[in-house]
Amino acid sequence: MRPLNPMPAAELPLYEQLAGEVAALVEKGTFRPGDRVPSIRALSRQFQVSLNTVKEAYALLEDRRLIEARPQSGYYVCARLPETPEEPVVDPPAINPTEVSISRIYRMVMHDLLDPALVQLGIAFPNPDLLPIDKLNRMLATETRRFRLSSIGYEIPPGCERLRKQIAQRMLVTGCALRPDQIIITSGCVEAVVLSLRALCRPGDTVAIQSPVYFNFLQMIEDLGLKTLEIPTSPLTGMSLDALEYALDNHRGEVKACLVLTNFNNPCGGSMSDTDKRRLVALLEHHGIPLIEDDIYGDLSFSDRRPTVAKAFDRGGNVLLCSSFSKTLAPGYRVGWIAPGRFQEEIERGKMLTNIATATPPQLAIAEFLANGGYDHHLRSIRRVYARKVAQMADAIGRQFPEGTRVTHPKGGFVLWLEMPEKVDSIQLFDLAHRHGISIAPGPLFSATGKYRNFVRLNAGFYSEKMEATIATLGRLARELESGKNS
């Protein structure tokens, strides 16, 4: 018989031990008011105690008003009376800027996503009003019915063929001639980049990246035991190739991969020219260093012309092109992809050993959307909206933030990168904004070197006129920090 309590301490009668176990689960919230608890028979069989012991335990819990019997139905957890009072609202502790841990800030920024009461300007999440939710969910339903048997099976690497074919066809407009079998489906773009880093680097190796850079990449690189070489990046034209060339010459043999967001990069919004893309590919090919290209914002160009990708200039298979549908269709579907060039086998193996496959139903739905859902039409309409929101928020920032604040004017995507006057510490601003119900992404998250202290990234994708007040609050807090009032 399995003892109810493996610890020797408990010498209570069996039914009291059992009652204690069930009560503890209610206490902890595993069973909540209104939930049905296991039947007497089920509990008796499971714990190998007599029916009577369970009955006595349940009687005890009824006496304590913890559970109640409902005729023909079983035992249920009672509504709690009196209600426990709500926890007092505790201000988050003030952050001492000299002791800031970036990974603590990182956790807070990511955790803010779970708080519906916050105004979400910190995460580069697309505006759900601009996602084709109903159409996608309908396609999820019809496609799983249509491909009944395969909907439940593994789509082992490279993944759903229909989806890969749609992606290959679409890539023509980026200048890439890809076959469907040169594409591997991943669970989002982040997974594609991690698989690339893991395939190319061993702990201790160095990765050349733009600076500033999307903060998840820094956390990821740290997590893999890799080092970063941060290359200066222009808000307009992307990574400085002169700086990259100089750095590679001076770190010969150390750099095992170069990770670049070529189009509308996060956080600056800049894009590399075709000339620079070609030079980047040639330079890395020359040094024998693979290029991990992240093109996740490429489809969100504000102009008619979708930019090319560096992969279009790749003839040796040295470029691993990563992207996803998280910014344009459905973040929660977790469908991304990679065209890994000559690293096909390594990435397929890595995907298999990470989680075997990406969930099948979302792949079927996205494939159908690309084939028959009017993806181009959808893109044209959301691009216009994002262009307007980005311009309007930049405008509001100009009116509300301290004099001397500079803001990017991206030509695609939906994030803005702000440089505030030097005296404004963005981590203090993060802390103050949080207390005012606003989540932002402070500059130091975007570098491993403690730079960008007076920078901040804001998501403009949710901007509307009523958000002017939020920007006004942020601007006021920034001005107070500048004048030393709040530090």
Add this chain to the structure above:
Amino acid sequence: MRPLNPMPAAELPLYEQLAGEVAALVEKGTFRPGDRVPSIRALSRQFQVSLNTVKEAYALLEDRRLIEARPQSGYYVCARLPETPEEPVVDPPAINPTEVSISRIYRMVMHDLLDPALVQLGIAFPNPDLLPIDKLNRMLATETRRFRLSSIGYEIPPGCERLRKQIAQRMLVTGCALRPDQIIITSGCVEAVVLSLRALCRPGDTVAIQSPVYFNFLQMIEDLGLKTLEIPTSPLTGMSLDALEYALDNHRGEVKACLVLTNFNNPCGGSMSDTDKRRLVALLEHHGIPLIEDDIYGDLSFSDRRPTVAKAFDRGGNVLLCSSFSKTLAPGYRVGWIAPGRFQEEIERGKMLTNIATATPPQLAIAEFLANGGYDHHLRSIRRVYARKVAQMADAIGRQFPEGTRVTHPKGGFVLWLEMPEKVDSIQLFDLAHRHGISIAPGPLFSATGKYRNFVRLNAGFYSEKMEATIATLGRLARELESGKNS
């Protein structure tokens, strides 16, 4: 203007270059017979060439009968005439047993999954006839409609609360009192185990595992740069704790994690007793080594009583319990989970940096199935079927395989582990069976030490009377290998 061909070689007229690019995409299968190619306007805008250039290119392709214009509709890839003949059927190359690469066999076994013509006995995939496909897909449709907005958003770690609550409630029958916030949703059980290994170990560290063991674990451990310490495991009672204790005493400080399948383990089918589970937890706690417990087959017990888990005896949070719904509900939904004890923060961070979140719609569907889909009823019925299939296949093996063949009698799950006479090389058997359209998993896959040369794992979950012929073929091939006829 973006040149069509970045290589200097091409000095053809622009329209010929363009035609060549489109022809190459048809050649490679990106556009297939019947697919529409991009419109003249789209191609002109994209490549920044005149409309006339595109028209000339398309005229050229029409002349070559590669594409055809359809009135009011655009240009389409022509059906190919004459059809290219099918590739001749080439026998897979014979494998020389002295040069076998395990990872090559691994790739072949996994790749076999993609071949619908094979009889799939090699992969431990559940029988789709025993999965509630229609009900789950219906719930996928209703739940994404019901939770419209969140269906499209990220379920960042720990994941969908409703699902975690259902899992916590169900874990009571395994002896675990878990709160929903002590559970993290993952994309399958493999991901839960990888996240655990990555959180606990650094390259060069050692992991103690059972032997033989589920082959993906070995590949995974190799991939992470870790070493294995293989602990002898009884087909009946699981890992030998005497051996483990001895090994830990002799490898003090090297072993950073112990990975154990406690119930109906893959491939042997044995389960640890409660006494052993408790001893295992205490032993590892004493050595300061975390236990990664894989319970993926626990719900598939052939008896009424669902076995406990080692986690039930864990008081210090030293056990990371991993499982999923891939064996009982829907492999392709990719929904698993982990109760990581004191490693909650590390696993949440690792999950975030692997792929941010598990896809939302499958989480919603599984939560609904657990709450209102009759999961217990479903389990009771498939357990009975698997018990029968396992017994019937073991029976057929007894009749058809060479004398001296031994086979496990698992009390749960659906795989059988066979020991054949010593002269039967399972890699040769794999090769021969493959030529006869049967996929099996040869013994050497299940160890990093080259052991189990005369063992094989078979999936009994698909067994039916008409499969007697398949078993007869395998048995005949094994007998031929034994007599030296085929080696």
